[in-house]
Amino acid sequence: MSQAAARGREVRQRLLNAATELIPERGWTAVSTRTLAERAGVTPSVVHYHFPSLPELLNEAAVGAMRHLLAEAATALENADGPRNGIDAMLTSLGRFSGTDPTSLLATEAYLAASRDDRLREQIAGVVDEFLRRFGSWLGEHGVRAPHETAAVLTATLDGLLLHRGLGAGQDAGLLAGVLHRLVD
Structure with missing residues (x-):
């Protein structure tokens, strides 16, 4: 790669970082x-x-950040020993976010913007769908009934818990582990 191309990639990345x-x-x-x-x-x-x-720049920055976040969650799941431990890993990961931290606010802003931008909505839906496929397949490999539907419910629940945190409302996610465990038993 030429020096100019490398410089161009570095500037492009700085712009994406600034947007996030x-x-x-x-x-x-x-x-x-x-x-x-x-x-x-x-x-x-x-x-x-x-x-x-x-x-376009804002969309790419937000979708890239969400893709990275969900890839981390998928890796944590794949490293977990069974569905209960997978849920615990996701709840532990959720503990990193207050609902008002930059990552949470970025996701919330992106969801809001997607309600007015069809292209962004499609891009975010694609990232979430890919995560749901991986999560559902992983649950299926571990014998969970209705694995893809269970993945959708668990993911939506975790998203909701994060949104509630941003409002200062809701339960501590760790206290809900037993309820979520029942979904995969």
């Missing part, structure tokens, strides 16, 4: 090309050199 910082800090609609460029240490024209539009 600014979205939770300011909210999706308050991120401008100017603030993004300032955070990344480039001129505004560079933003449009690397991305067709600001929404």
Whole structure:
């Protein structure tokens, strides 16, 4: 790879990183090309050199962060010894997030933006669907009945718990382990 290409990739990554910082800090609609460029240490024209539009950049940043997060969750599951331990691993992972931390806020902002942006909705749905396929297959390999449906319910429950945390409402996820374990017994 040429030095110019490597520099271009590095600038592009800085722009994506800046977007994943600014979205939770300011909210999706308050991120401008100017603030993004300032955070990344480039001129505004560079933003449009690397991305067709600001929404495309924000979408790519958010979807990439969500893909990374769900890949970590899938790896934790695959390393767990059985469904109960898999649920415990997911609950432990959920403990890293307060609901108001940058990652949680990024996901919440992305979900909200997806309600108004068909392309973003499709991209997020694709990431979630891939995770659900992996999770459902893993549950099936461990003898859980209706594995794909169970994966959907567990994933939606964990998403909901995280959203409730952001509101300062709801139960401690660890206290709900017994209920979630019954879904896989």
